[in-house]
Amino acid sequence: MPTPARTLPNRTADRPEDGDFKSELLALIPFLRAFARSLTGNQEGADDLAQETLVKAWQSRATFIPGTNLKAWLFTILRNQFYSDRRRAWRQAPWDQEAAERIPGGGEDQFFSAQLSDTARALRCLSDEQREALILVGAGGFSYEDAAGICKCAIGTVKSRVARARKALMEILDGDDTLGDVARPAEGDAAREIMSQLDRLSSPEFGALGGKRRPK
Amino acid sequence: MTQQWETSVANEEKPTEKARAVRARQRAIGRELRRMYDDVAQEPIPDDFMDLLRKIDEAEESKGGKKVS
Numbered sequence: 232m233p234t235p236a237r238t239l240p241n242r243t244a245d246r247p248e249d250g251d252f253k254s255e256l257l258a259l260i261p262f263l264r265a266f267a268r269s270l271t272g273n274q275e276g277a278d279d280l281a282q283e284t285l286v287k288a289w290q291s292r293a294t295f296i297p298g299t300n301l302k303a304w305l306f307t308i309l310r311n312q313f314y315s316d317r318r319r320a321w322r323q324a325p326w327d328q329e330a331a332e333r334i335p336g337g338g339e340d341q342f343f344s345a346q347l348s349d350t351a352r353a354l355r356c357l358s359d360e361q362r363e364a365l366i367l368v369g370a371g372g373f374s375y376e377d378a379a380g381i382c383k384c385a386i387g388t389v390k391s392r393v394a395r396a397r398k399a400l401m402e403i404l405d406g407d408d409t410l411g412d413v414a415r416p417a418e419g420d421a422a423r424e425i426m427s428q429l430d431r432l433s434s435p436e437f438g439a440l441g442g443k444r445r446p447k
Numbered sequence: 448m449t450q451q452w453e454t455s456v457a458n459e460e461k462p463t464e465k466a467r468a469v470r471a472r473q474r475a476i477g478r479e480l481r482r483m484y485d486d487v488a489q490e491p492i493p494d495d496f497m498d499l500l501r502k503i504d505e506a507e508e509s510k511g512g513k514k515v516s
Contacts, residue, residue, distance in 0.1 A: 249507075253500065253503075253504075256500070257492075257500065260492050260496055261487070261488040261489065261490070261492065262488055264487055264488065264490070264492075265484045265485070265487040265488040266484075268487045269483075269484065278493060278495065278496075281496070282495065282496065282499050285496070285499060285500070285503075286499070286503070289503050348479070348483075350476060350479045350480065350483070351483060354480075354483075365480065366480070366484065369477055369480050369481070370480045370481045370483070370484035370485075371484060397473055397476070397477075400476055401469070401472055401473065401476060404476070405472065
């Protein structure tokens with residue numbers, strides 16, 4: 232029987248529900264990649280992280296409760312993996328000043344980040360806690376409750392992190408005086424600013440979420 | 448989701464001139480965040496991922512040792 236190019240190999244389900252689980256994993260890969268990109272800020276690291284998440288999720292599939300939110304469950308695994316990978320990296324690789332100085336112009340990531348949209352760059356300036364809360368609620372479409380579950384904190388904490396993140400982003404993008412300055416942009420200016428941002432976003436060099444495009 | 452964002456933005460400030468400008472700006476930033484996220488989510492899934500899922504499958508197969516393909 233001919234197999235369509237993009238279906239999952241599904242012939243070895245030990246349990247009948249394994250096949251369904253795998254199909255659902257496949258469907259959620261794009262969102263895992265997007266969330267991972269927002270955490271790591273670069274494409275390669277993000278895709279490694281998303282793949283580690285898939286493996287972990289598959290190994291732990293027996294602990295997933297059917298009927299609960301699989302996306303939130305996967306995002307929780309991904310987030311845990313991100314922080315534990317980073318802790319390990321810190322332990323294993325002390326900062327090498329000499330190596331850093333040998334990299335011309337501060338390295339590839341910095342070169343690419345010069346081409347990012349202001350918002351993508353401003354996002355990198357937020358604390359991890361604020362950034363992840365903002366992305367989950369503001370971009371990922373999670374409820375405050377689900378975001379709280381993923382970040383292992385109280386709902387009120389997520390709400391205040393999102394609010395602070397929004398405020399901080401605006402201050403970074405528009406200058407520190409934005410919220411206190413009555414003479415700040417009127418509607419017309421805001422609309423022009425939006426249009427100019429959209430123009431920049433649609434330019435080919437834009438790399439989403441702080442990532443860089445890998446040449447195909 | 449979108450609505451939740453817009454509502455929380457809308458409820459935050461009293462409707463003064465400044466507040467309206469701030470809200471417009473916040474909505475623009477919100478749209479841009481969603482756009483960045485959606486851009487990644489809409490990329491085609493790299494082949495590495497499909498290879499990985501295939502490997503998971505093969506591992507299961509050899510572990511089970513009783514499967515027919």
